[in-house]
Amino acid sequence: MTDTSRILLVDDDAAIRTVVAQALRREGHAVQTVGTLGQLRAELRAGLPDVLVTDVVLPDGDGLEMAAKLNAEFPDLPIIVLSARNTLTTAVRATEAGAFDYLPKPFDLDTLALAVRGALARRSRGAEEQPVDAIDSSLPLIGRSPAMQDVYRVIARVVATDLTVLVTGESGTGKELVARAIHDLGRRRRAPFIALNMAAIPRELIEAELFGHERGAFTGAAQRSAGKFEQAAGGTLFLDEIGDMPMEAQTRLLRVLQSGEFTSVGGARVIRADVRIVAATNKTLAAQVQSGQFREDLFYRLNVVPIALPPLRERRQDVALLARHFLDQAARDGLPRKTLTPDAQELLEAHDWPGNVRELENLMRRVAVLGRDAAIEAGDLRGALGDTAGRTTAQPDADLGDAVRAWLRRVAREEPVAMEDGTLYDRLISDVERPLIEAMLDRHGNNQLRAAKAMGLNRNTLRKRLDELGIDPAVRAYHAEKER
Numbered sequence: 039m040t041d042t043s044r045i046l047l048v049d050d051d052a053a054i055r056t057v058v059a060q061a062l063r064r065e066g067h068a069v070q071t072v073g074t075l076g077q078l079r080a081e082l083r084a085g086l087p088d089v090l091v092t093d094v095v096l097p098d099g100d101g102l103e104m105a106a107k108l109n110a111e112f113p114d115l116p117i118i119v120l121s122a123r124n125t126l127t128t129a130v131r132a133t134e135a136g137a138f139d140y141l142p143k144p145f146d147l148d149t150l151a152l153a154v155r156g157a158l159a160r161r162s163r164g165a166e167e168q169p170v171d172a173i174d175s176s177l178p179l180i181g182r183s184p185a186m187q188d189v190y191r192v193i194a195r196v197v198a199t200d201l202t203v204l205v206t207g208e209s210g211t212g213k214e215l216v217a218r219a220i221h222d223l224g225r226r227r228r229a230p231f232i233a234l235n236m237a238a239i240p241r242e243l244i245e246a247e248l249f250g251h252e253r254g255a256f257t258g259a260a261q262r263s264a265g266k267f268e269q270a271a272g273g274t275l276f277l278d279e280i281g282d283m284p285m286e287a288q289t290r291l292l293r294v295l296q297s298g299e300f301t302s303v304g305g306a307r308v309i310r311a312d313v314r315i316v317a318a319t320n321k322t323l324a325a326q327v328q329s330g331q332f333r334e335d336l337f338y339r340l341n342v343v344p345i346a347l348p349p350l351r352e353r354r355q356d357v358a359l360l361a362r363h364f365l366d367q368a369a370r371d372g373l374p375r376k377t378l379t380p381d382a383q384e385l386l387e388a389h390d391w392p393g394n395v396r397e398l399e400n401l402m403r404r405v406a407v408l409g410r411d412a413a414i415e416a417g418d419l420r421g422a423l424g425d426t427a428g429r430t431t432a433q434p435d436a437d438l439g440d441a442v443r444a445w446l447r448r449v450a451r452e453e454p455v456a457m458e459d460g461t462l463y464d465r466l467i468s469d470v471e472r473p474l475i476e477a478m479l480d481r482h483g484n485n486q487l488r489a490a491k492a493m494g495l496n497r498n499t500l501r502k503r504l505d506e507l508g509i510d511p512a513v514r515a516y517h518a519e520k521e522r
């Protein structure tokens with residue numbers, strides 16, 4: 039049977055009109071094309087198509103604004119948006135405008151044909167998704183690679199829902215940032231975003247952390263304490279390193295997800311769990327299910343919308359963009375403004391980034407304070423890249439000396455060093471402190487008590503600094519174990 043659905047395409051690029059029309063006609067559709075919004079309006083007066091495919095930037099206006107208006111007037115008309123502005127913001131704006139799908143340019147014709155088929159199928163089922171209200175258009179995630187655009191499309195689709203999301207990817211690929219983007223762009227954004235890292239807390243305390251505990255529930259429980267589920271009420275609960283969750287806690291979490299209710303440890307009161315769950319792991323949960331370390335039923339409960347973040351080495355075209363973003367950020371924090379020479383950029387693009395975006399971010403922060411010149415040369419990076427090869431083991435001395443000496447030189451030359459904004463001192467201290475703490479943790483097998491003793495620090499002071507610096511001994515221990 040031939041499907042003679044009517045597809046209307048708006049694009050000012052004649053080549054795209056021709057190619058897309060051919061491809062969709064081969065699928066058996068009747069295709070009409072126009073180049074402007076004015077022509078689109080004229081076409082629509084003659085009758086609605088079954089699917090509208092529109093570009094964003096058109097000679098006489100914005101395709102997304104048009105899509106939003108059409109969506110309000112004809113909610114059953116599926117609209118597919120094509121865009122060369124490949125950012126998360128465009129993907130989310132397209133979804134807000136009520137678009138059925140969003141395809142970043144260049145797209146392949148099979149993907150478009152598939153999207154059209156999906157749109158037609160939805161049309162016959164009837165529309166049910168509601169667009170979200172307006173959002174702040176700052177850019178939470180950087181990257182324009184096709185792999186990241188797939189990620190943006192999934193995020194754009196889930197922000198308007200409460201569906202559970204499972205984010206997977208190597209360490210430092212941005213899993214927490216994705217969880218935050220889902221929260222910040224969604225309708226729960228005014229309520230709290232609460233994170234709990236399963237690898238960072240003692241196993242026996244996980245349930246109390248999640249569900250809270252009553253006074254006297256166990257030794258040391260002097261008062262009633264609200265758990266993360268309660269703290270996140272109305273918002274999002276981010277369960278990081280979910281693969282490290284002990285079995286008993288998995289069973290309890292599953293029950294909560296099934297019933298939507300929980301009781302605190304040692305408590306009788308039933309509390310409703312009004313949270314959106316985003317879980318993340320750098321392990322392969324499916325393999326953990328196979329080996330019996332992770333409950334299969336919980337895996338399916340969490341894996342409702344999977345988002346797999348690609349490692350940085352598989353999206354090298356994002357490296358320069360990210361590097362510039364981190365250098366800009368450093369400059370905004372009062373550090374010297376630096377740029378990359380083409381050679382330096384090439385070197386970064388060739389690196390394998392075992393620590394992913396986090397490794398690149400740390401490197402850019404370090405090179406921002408190295409050397410006198412505004413331009414970062416390949417030579418400046420070679421040593422530093424060597425240091426970070428393999429999982430980042432701190433090599434404090436060389437860097438540290440350089441960073442401090444660079445600042446002292448600036449002071450000696452009476453150059454402005456932007457002390458007044460207060461961040462410089464903190465950054466400098468953290469540049470000294472981080473490698474020191476990391477080296478001491480390494481030496482003492484990531485045991486906080488022993489590392490604190492060796493540094494002459496109180497254990498609580500060390501814990502506070504670890505929190506502030508975002509150093510996680512449990513995660514480090516895990517990586518150290520994996521590397522052995």
Ligand SMILES: Nc1ncnc2c1ncn2[C@@H]1O[C@H](COP(=O)(O)OP(=O)(O)OP(=O)(O)O)[C@@H](O)[C@H]1O
Pocket residue numbers: 178179180181207208209210211212213214215216278320360395396399
């Ligand atoms: N696409 C991105 N754009 C901008 N910054 C990013 C991006 N991805 C990651 N980052 C930055 O890299 C750092 C690491 O990201 P994040 O903590 O989200 O990674 P993760 O995958 O959760 O790591 P881990 O598994 O080690 O917890 C953060 O400082 C984050 O802001």
